[in-house]
Amino acid sequence: MNRRTMLATAAAIGIGFVTLATAASADGLPPLEKKDRYKVGFSQMESNNPWRIAETKSFHDTAEKCGWDLIATDAAGSAAKQVADVDSMIAQGIDVLFLPPREEKPLIPAVMKAKAAGIPTFLVDRSVDPNVARPGEHFVAFLGSDFIDQGRRVAEWTLENFKGEKGIIVELEGTTGSSPANDRRKGFDDVMAQHDNMTIVASQSGDFARDLGRQVMETLLQAHPDVNIVYAHNDEMAIGAIQALELAGRKPGEDVLIVSIDGTRDALQAIIDGKMGVTVESSPFFGPLACEVMQRYANGETIEPWVQVKDRIFTSANAAENLAGAY
Ligand code: GYE
Numbered sequence: 001m002n003r004r005t006m007l008a009t010a011a012a013i014g015i016g017f018v019t020l021a022t023a024a025s026a027d028g029l030p031p032l033e034k035k036d037r038y039k040v041g042f043s044q045m046e047s048n049n050p051w052r053i054a055e056t057k058s059f060h061d062t063a064e065k066c067g068w069d070l071i072a073t074d075a076a077g078s079a080a081k082q083v084a085d086v087d088s089m090i091a092q093g094i095d096v097l098f099l100p101p102r103e104e105k106p107l108i109p110a111v112m113k114a115k116a117a118g119i120p121t122f123l124v125d126r127s128v129d130p131n132v133a134r135p136g137e138h139f140v141a142f143l144g145s146d147f148i149d150q151g152r153r154v155a156e157w158t159l160e161n162f163k164g165e166k167g168i169i170v171e172l173e174g175t176t177g178s179s180p181a182n183d184r185r186k187g188f189d190d191v192m193a194q195h196d197n198m199t200i201v202a203s204q205s206g207d208f209a210r211d212l213g214r215q216v217m218e219t220l221l222q223a224h225p226d227v228n229i230v231y232a233h234n235d236e237m238a239i240g241a242i243q244a245l246e247l248a249g250r251k252p253g254e255d256v257l258i259v260s261i262d263g264t265r266d267a268l269q270a271i272i273d274g275k276m277g278v279t280v281e282s283s284p285f286f287g288p289l290a291c292e293v294m295q296r297y298a299n300g301e302t303i304e305p306w307v308q309v310k311d312r313i314f315t316s317a318n319a320a321e322n323l324a325g326a327y
Pocket residue numbers: 049051052125126180208233234235236261262282
């Protein structure tokens with residue numbers, strides 16, 4: 001029986017294994033053996049947008065190079081299914097787990113169970129509630145962007161480039177209770193609150209989805225026909241908003257400024273077409289970074305709690321040259 005199986009068995013039958021875990025790892029995190037091949041779990045939350053599909057593909061593309069036997073699941077937009085998917089991966093004996101938690105709180109049990117089973121977990125692209133589960137303690141590290149900064153950068157670009165006098169802003173929020181929705185809202189709203197000529201008249205979730213973004217925009221447009229800025233927490237909702245505005249006879253890019261986050265192919269094309277002003281990058285290509293961080297961990301390195309991804313910004317100045325590499 002190897003260490004991990006021993007820990008998993010100890011967890012399953014409820015015996016105290018804390019001393020076992022601390023014996024090999026000063027911080028209590030499950031260690032990762034050095035091996036040629038690893039059984040790796042990647043628990044995707046949904047596959048209804050190009051960002052998620054690009055991320056899953058990035059893990060598949062990395063698998064062979066990194067010696068992974070990859071088990072990838074798709075929770076189809078359900079946090080409960082994502083928890084169940086992680087349970088099933090634990091039962092299948094994965095060595096390591098990469099988890100993008102759909103929402104901050106409902107995925108905490110998955111993080112805790114993986115730790116109890118002796119499986120080192122890396123959160124990718126989204127995080128969990130830091131008051132309950134922490135890097136270096138319950139999971140190894142969070143790999144991802146600074147979402148507050150993304151929101152702040154969108155707000156700053158908007159302030160510099162908005163041509164009107166008074167900004168009437170509609171905000172399309174991401175998935176309720178997800179870390180990027182919480183933080184992208186905070187980053188943007190805090191900057192706008194310092195400017196009297198900017199008012200956020202409505203803020204509603206479109207669940208990071210194009211079609212819901214379009215529907216929410218249609219409704220909000222009825223209540224706020226004078227909107228002249230739309231801030232979407234991701235490109236898919238921004239594209240949905242553009243569709244709703246055009247259907248209502250508005251001219252995105254001329255009478256409404258559209259600003260957003262991600263850097264998808266459709267968003268870069270909308271910038272080239274003059275319909276969208278800016279998108280701050282949030283890269284989905286986590287496979288190579290996941291491989292590198294996992295190998296460092298297996299080498300016994302202490303991983304920084306937040307492996308931060310640096311984001312570019314796409315505007316009419318560079319959208320065309322970045323189109324070929326977009327997803
Ligand atoms: O912006 C969005 C996706 O968690 C950073 O989730 C990610 C976000 C990304 O569905 O498009």
